Amino acid sequence: MESKKKFQRAVADTFxxxxxxxxxxxxxxxxxxxxxxxxxHRGVVEYTxxxxxxxxxxxxxxxxxxxxxxxxxxxxxxxxEGTIHRLxxxx
Amino acid sequence: MPVMNVWYYLSGxxxxxxxxxxxxxxxxxxxxxxxxLRDIRCHKETAFMKVDIEGFKxxxxxxxxxxxxxxxxKKVGFPFFIYRLSLQKGLMAGxxxxxxxxxxxxxxxxxxEVSGTEKIDxxxxxxISRELGLQPGVFKENLEPEKISRDLAIRxxxxxxxGVEILGTRARIQVVEKVKELETQEGIxxxxxxxxxxxxxxxxxxxxxxxxxxxxTVEEGQILIRGIISDDEEEEEEREEMYVRARGNVKARVWxxxxxxxxxxxxxxxxxxxxxEGFFVKGWGRVIYSSGVIDNPYxxxxxxxIKRNVRxxxxxxxxxxxxxxxxxxxxxxxxxxxxxALERAKNEAREDAMNQVSDQADPVKKYYEIxxxxxxxxxxxRFVIExxxxxxxxxxxxxxxxx
Numbered sequence: 001m002e003s004k005k006k007f008q009r010a011v012a013d014t015f016x017x018x019x020x021x022x023x024x025x026x027x028x029x030x031x032x033x034x035x036x037x038x039x040x041h042r043g044v045v046e047y048t049x050x051x052x053x054x055x056x057x058x059x060x061x062x063x064x065x066x067x068x069x070x071x072x073x074x075x076x077x078x079x080x081e082g083t084i085h086r087l088x089x090x091x
Numbered sequence: 092m093p094v095m096n097v098w099y100y101l102s103g104x105x106x107x108x109x110x111x112x113x114x115x116x117x118x119x120x121x122x123x124x125x126x127x128l129r130d131i132r133c134h135k136e137t138a139f140m141k142v143d144i145e146g147f148k149x150x151x152x153x154x155x156x157x158x159x160x161x162x163x164x165k166k167v168g169f170p171f172f173i174y175r176l177s178l179q180k181g182l183m184a185g186x187x188x189x190x191x192x193x194x195x196x197x198x199x200x201x202x203x204e205v206s207g208t209e210k211i212d213x214x215x216x217x218x219i220s221r222e223l224g225l226q227p228g229v230f231k232e233n234l235e236p237e238k239i240s241r242d243l244a245i246r247x248x249x250x251x252x253x254g255v256e257i258l259g260t261r262a263r264i265q266v267v268e269k270v271k272e273l274e275t276q277e278g279i280x281x282x283x284x285x286x287x288x289x290x291x292x293x294x295x296x297x298x299x300x301x302x303x304x305x306x307x308t309v310e311e312g313q314i315l316i317r318g319i320i321s322d323d324e325e326e327e328e329e330r331e332e333m334y335v336r337a338r339g340n341v342k343a344r345v346w347x348x349x350x351x352x353x354x355x356x357x358x359x360x361x362x363x364x365x366x367x368e369g370f371f372v373k374g375w376g377r378v379i380y381s382s383g384v385i386d387n388p389y390x391x392x393x394x395x396x397i398k399r400n401v402r403x404x405x406x407x408x409x410x411x412x413x414x415x416x417x418x419x420x421x422x423x424x425x426x427x428x429x430x431x432a433l434e435r436a437k438n439e440a441r442e443d444a445m446n447q448v449s450d451q452a453d454p455v456k457k458y459y460e461i462x463x464x465x466x467x468x469x470x471x472x473r474f475v476i477e478x479x480x481x482x483x484x485x486x487x488x489x490x491x492x493x494x
Contacts, residue, residue, distance in 0.1 A: 043119035049133040070131035070140075075122045 026056040030087070036063060036080040044073070052080060062088040103168025104129075105147050109138045111159030120153045121146075139164065200229045201260040208266050211249055216264055219246050225255065225262055240264075279487060280334040283316035285309045286484040289343035299337030315341050315483060341483040344455075347447045347476040351439025353432040355468045360391060360420040367417045374410035384417065391420040432470050433461070440474035454478040 005023070012022045020027045020040060029037035038054060038061065045060060046053035047070070052063040068082035109117060118138075121128055126146040132139050142150060154161045176183060203225060205213040220226070223239050223246070236255040243253035243264070252267040283299065291305050299316040303309055318337040369383035378385075387394065399412040427435065437459055448454070456477035464471050 043122075044115045047115050047118065047131070047133060047138065067132075069133070070118075071129065073118065073122050073128050073131065075125075 024057045026061065028061070028087075030084070033065070033084045034081065036084060036087075038078045038080075040076055041078050044070075044078070049082075054078060059089055059091040062086075062090055064088070099129075099141075099143075099168070101169050102143060103166070103170035104141050104143050105166050106139060106141055106164040107147065107150075108162045108164055109140070109154070109159050110136055110162075111154075111157065113157045114138050114159060117150075117153055117157045117159050120157065121150055124149060124153070126150055126153075144170065197260055198231045199227075199260060200225070200231055200234070200257070200262050201227055203227060203262045203264065205264045205266060207268070209268055211247065211266065211268060216243070216247065216253075216266060219243060220255075220264060222246075225264075231257065231260075234262075236262075279336045280318045280489070281336050281485045281487040282314045282318045283337045283339055283341060283483040284486045285311055285313045285315055285341070285343070286482045287311045287345055289345035289482050291315075291341065291343050292479060293340070293342040295340040297338035297340075298335050299339060301339075309343070309482075315339070318488065337485070339483060340481060342479055343482045344477060344479055345482060347444045347478070349440045349442065349444025349447065349474040349476075350471065351436040351441070351443060351474070352464075352469060352471040353427070353436040353439070354470070355427050355429065355432050357425040357427055357432075357435075359423045359425055360393075361423050362393070363419040363421045365389075365419040369415040369417075371413055371415075372410060373413060374408075379410070383415075385415060387417055389417060389419040391422055393418045393420055429470075433472070436470045436472040437474065440472040444474045444476050448476055448478065449480065453480060 008022055009019075011017070012019050019025055024040070026041055027039040029039075031037075038056075040056070041061075042055040042057065044052065045055050049068050050064060050066065052068050052070070054061045054063070063080060063084060064086040065082050065084040068080055068084075070078060071081050072079040111117070118128065118131065126149055127143060128146070129141040130139075150161065203217060203220065205216045208216060217226075220239065220243060223242050225234065225239050234257065236257055240253045240255040243255070243266075244250055247253070247266075249269055250266050251269045254265040256263045256265065288311050289309060291303055291307050291309060294301060294303065294305055294315070296316050299318050300320045302314050302317050309315065316337040316339045318335050320333040320335060367384040367388055369381065369385035371381035371385050372379045395416045395418075397414050401408045401410045401412060440459070454476050456475075458475055458477075460473040460475065462471040462473055
């Protein structure tokens, strides 16, 4: 399994392919500390106005801040607005 | 995005609140089923969000599954607005009645107005249009404006054209009266000739055949616009001629010249103050009675005479009453300086020129010219007024006799 991941990464590096597609990683777009746009997520694990936990491949993305609200949500895409203080990756 | 907001409003959405421990699970389920959730915000244990109408229906079973409680907070959008309206039957009936009445009332003619009349009484036009079926209170659909305007023109002999226009609930009858003068002018044939010598500047021909072109000098009486139109292309024998009344505007530069002369030695007569008076009656070729001085007693004199005819009622008697007055004059010789003489000549020349200038003339240039007389004692001056004016003059001709 580990060797497969390594191979994929090597392929992506060699051919300069976008890693989020090949490696199934989320693409996170952060505009200052007010907007967050995540592609390729796997659902909301926890949601309050101070913490949003989003499931991604290989772990969770924890967003902490104030007045967090989910502006839009589709399968695979999420758009969060509010005041973002921290962004943590947890395995 | 305002555009999206309009779309959301038109399609309608519901603001709901979700309570329950497994709210996140509900959200995940919802998005996996393609339910579109917007503006999710959290307040303590409750999450608020917006969902469209179709999505809300599908959300209900999911909520049951995740044991969340869904409450509707607000229904926003056009579909709900319509629904609420439909509940108020009285209002709907009123609105419907209003539009219906508006439609009915606007399909009648309410006002008829007449424009364009000058000599004809507008009421006469209204009266006749009423007979033709156009009057306030008439149903608009049954009107035929073309037919009415045609009939109006036939029924009223003094108008040459009538137009009926329907503007909403207003009918406007526009009338053009016949111009009678135009008809009497028919049959006149004329040329436009130059009223004086000049240099043509502008030429505007309204009817007729132009004979001269700008830049040409013309003489008084020369034809500028011919009232005979002939086709030059055709053969001489077959040439067809048309006789018209020539009309046009001919602007030309014209010159007015005035002359004045003066000598250094001027002869003048001054009254001496002496005078004699006389009176005589003349009848049947003879002097019947005389008193005072009736023959000239002076060498230089000026005589005033007043004649009166004797009349008795309507009968004229061939007898004249004449009173005479002789005034003695003394000839005086006046010596002028050359400047004075020149001034005098100039004044004379200017007056002479001014007397010739017509009213409509537009003087553009005035100048003096001192003429060489070859005699130092005599001065001659020409005063020229240059002006631009219309020199066109209509001159009639009889087409039967040719130009």
